[in-house]
Amino acid sequence: MSITVGVLLLISLGMTVPFDPSWWQVCVLGIVQGLTEFLPISSTAHLLLVGDLIGFEGSIGGTFEIAIQLGTVIAVLGFYIQDLFGQFQAILGAKSAEAKAAAQRLWIAVVIAFVPAAAVGLIFRKQIKYYLYDSPSMIAGALIVGGIIFLLIELLPHRPARTSELGKISWRQALGVGVAQIFALVPGTSRSGSSIVGGLLAGLDRRTATAFSFYLSIPTLGAATIFDLLGSLDQIHAADWGRLFLGSVVAMIVGWLSIGWLLRYVARNNFVAFGIYRIIAGLLILALVMIGYL
Template sequence: MSDILNSVILGIVEGITEFLPVSSTGHLIVTQELLQFKGSDTFEIVIQLGGVLAVLWFYFQTLWQQARQVKDDAEVRRFWMGVILAFLPAAFVGLALHSYITHYLFNAVTVAVSLIVGGMVMWWIEGRPQPAVATTKLEHVTPKQALTIGLAQLFALIPGVSRSASTIMGGMLTGLDRPTATGFSFFLSIPTLGAASLYSLMKDLDGVSDHGLLNISIGLFTSFIVSLLAIGWLLRYVSKHSFRGFAVYRILVGIAILALSTTGMLQLGAA
């Protein structure tokens, strides 16, 4: 299979799974092993920029309005201070443990176990009584809630946990309703994924040339288009449904990955 087709497939997988609570990193690891296509860390992370660009595109009007109001609107300033506060834990811990995580945890078994455990946690959170008074507006997210979401995002450093799952579930645990928790997760992806992509580029520019600028560009553009569709779909979905369907999916996929690993179709060692 050509590298261009592999880039398109991986872009589609990244775009679908980046914002759904099912782990984009986990799906990319498994997809690359099934395709027998070994992309560099740079390739995998740079195509995540497609998701960042999709969020910026989807929320462009909101972001532009906030930029114009930030000087005079205390709620807008508090919201973005909350986003930055939520970003900091993963920024520091991720930077410190990046090499360890990529070397020891990027494998099929870690992904499978994370998907299964994460699915069980998601099912449990959705079964809890809803708070009597939930936070229903992004600008009303408190610093304490933002920090809780940021700490929850630390779990996403483990492949298979899912950044969106950890932040959305963390938001719901701290009192945000589903749409607000989902929206906050989208905005939090801007600094989180943006910083990860830029860091990876600065650390390994050779990773771009290894796979070719064309292949990476195709993967990035594909992930941008698919991410844009996924964002709109997920916001419509959570307004009427719980996340328990995703919990079931995670558990079933995790079991399937373990089964494939025992047959040797997926490597058990580090990716």
Template sequence: MFEQVVQAALLGIVEGVTEFLPISSTGHLILLVDLLGFEGPPGKVFEVVIQLGAILAICVVYFARLWHVVTGMIARDPRAWRFATAIVLAFLPAAVLGVLLHKIIKEVLFNPTVVSVALVVGGIAILLIERLVPPARHHEIESFTPWLALRIGLFQSIAMIPGVSRSGATILGSLLMGVDRKTAAEFSFFLAIPTMLGATVYDLGKNWGSLSFDGGLIIAVGFVMAFLSGLLVVRSLVDFVGRYGFAPFGWYRIVLGLSMLGLLYL
């Protein structure tokens, strides 16, 4: 039991940290579960709950802004409605493609080899895009046009390939569309809320019959650690990116992906 609790804590930390960094939370969890031989509670309840912990971290950090948007929509504030519209339109591509391709993705792509290759390719893409980023034209989410939000959403949908990174695809797509780094990171945070909630609800529906809350301590530990580590990352990422850019994450992905390929095949 003690070993499982430690593993659950480690997996929760990894989920909370990697969910909002452009390094792929799904990819890290697949690799780590494989390396640890983790056998958590039956069904997908552990994975679902730690994702909810990460979502809660965003809601806590940005509660004031989210509440302002909600009250603004009720008061028919155009800026609040533009914010909400951008989030909904950016969410749609992943929602539609996720439902259509869910089975293929889970059965074919969820393996360490695909993750490792995607980490390397994504790392190279980050390094290239950092050099090709056009001058920023969009400095706040409220200024996003519907077409801009939809295009960013198309980039996010690439992250259905495990190892690509939802936040990474969203942020890099935003940068290529002329969004400044700070706004791109924040848009990725806000877009994570409907995207992760949608994926969680869909997974729950697909696996309802096999869900079990046996091992409540393991589940609780994973949730708390995902929440706490998520808080730390959400609060510090924007400042880090403003100072160092995204290149460090690109190099990290390349080193990790190549290391895992080495472990798998050498």
């Protein structure tokens, strides 16, 4: 349903807005956003680097990369629409007391996990965009460090998971995820990667940590997108809105597919492959920096 709506919106956009030769670049970046937002490999790093490689000049000071995250927020809402509706009913008392308590506990956990990174990001927004969003070497370092952390978590002995249901996540576990998500403010770290690692270290199993990361993306990415757009309105021109819209719709469609794939993947596999990918990607970026390509 959401994919059909997205296609119709694309057709509508193409009929009402003059063709922009940079749209192929926007579509590429929308695909990159949709593929990488929910995988623990850093969507921001891939957007910045791919944008540089294809010569995209519509970044608007980093706002484009942040704004098209709205598409992946809509993808999460669409993917979990039945669960979200059921939780809303439970909170209103339309279901059992047990279901109501589980739904309330989940969303309290989401709020607790949202606050730390939101507060730090709000306070240091300008410094983060100015100092961190234009350093391929820092992005590469963050990718490599994150990859090593994933390998250590998966390959070293660890205690069995204590929580395997979203409705049983404790406030302390949620706070641990929230603190871990602060590191995602550094491009290359990965929001989903940080929150998943935080969840694993807090005692969640892989599937629950991954699903909680998806739920946490709703307020985190939604707030980041709205706040950054409002703070950058003076830099956005009429032509930019078409690019932002197109990028968001493409990211929504691809993001929808990525969520289902990742949930199926973590049900049968660990995160070692992502750790290895991050290290290889980071080393490749450092090599491109050394030869002057980035």
